[in-house]
Amino acid sequence: MINISDDIITRTVSRVLVPFIQIYALYVIMHGHHSPGGGFQGGVILGASFILYLITHGLEDAKKRMSELKMGLFSTFGLLIYSGIGLLCLILGGNYLDYGRLSTILKVIPAQARSLGILGVEIGVGITVMAVMFSIFFDISTGGVLPEDEEGLGTSDE
């Protein structure tokens, strides 16, 4: 079980640093088609910020902000964005993830529709990678035993 850190330097530095890490992760996701990065890399940085928060502020505090159920919902939601955009292109008469077809419903030229489609797919990938990375770290740090299991409440209700 990871408890809150005793060291005030570690706690303060991580509390100051976590919002900047998240803004940088959003920049990497949004700017992925002009510079190094993209959905996966931005999602990894976003997950790393939550892992830093969990390490320095303990498991209980991190569970209040990002519970296991919320992380599961986020991972499926990101996958839904990805496959939804892909299937929308399929419905509109193109191939899977053929973003040029989105121009008919977005009312823009096809080149701009491709840029927006790639951005949407990268946001979906980023959300999924963030949620899965954090939930893997969460499961490892709890050792597979959640506190509600110890209290005899049975399995969670997701």
Added chain:
Amino acid sequence: MGLFALVFLCLYRGIFGPGILNRIAAISAIGTKTLVILLIMGFIYNRVDMFVDISMVYALLNFIGTITAAKYLEIGGEV
């Protein structure tokens, strides 16, 4: 070129170093040197704006890795 030699000196300390704390410090120092090498490569290829992004992520993950290793020692992991 001097930086590359220093990376190998730190790698020696990281592999054969006595104790886990020397190894953590050596890995952290290697990460910092890699960051500077990445920026110098950016100047060589005239694409500093690209390499600054990569080196920032490298510094960030290096910091989180060191904190995690220190936390592992704090909660009573095996040395």
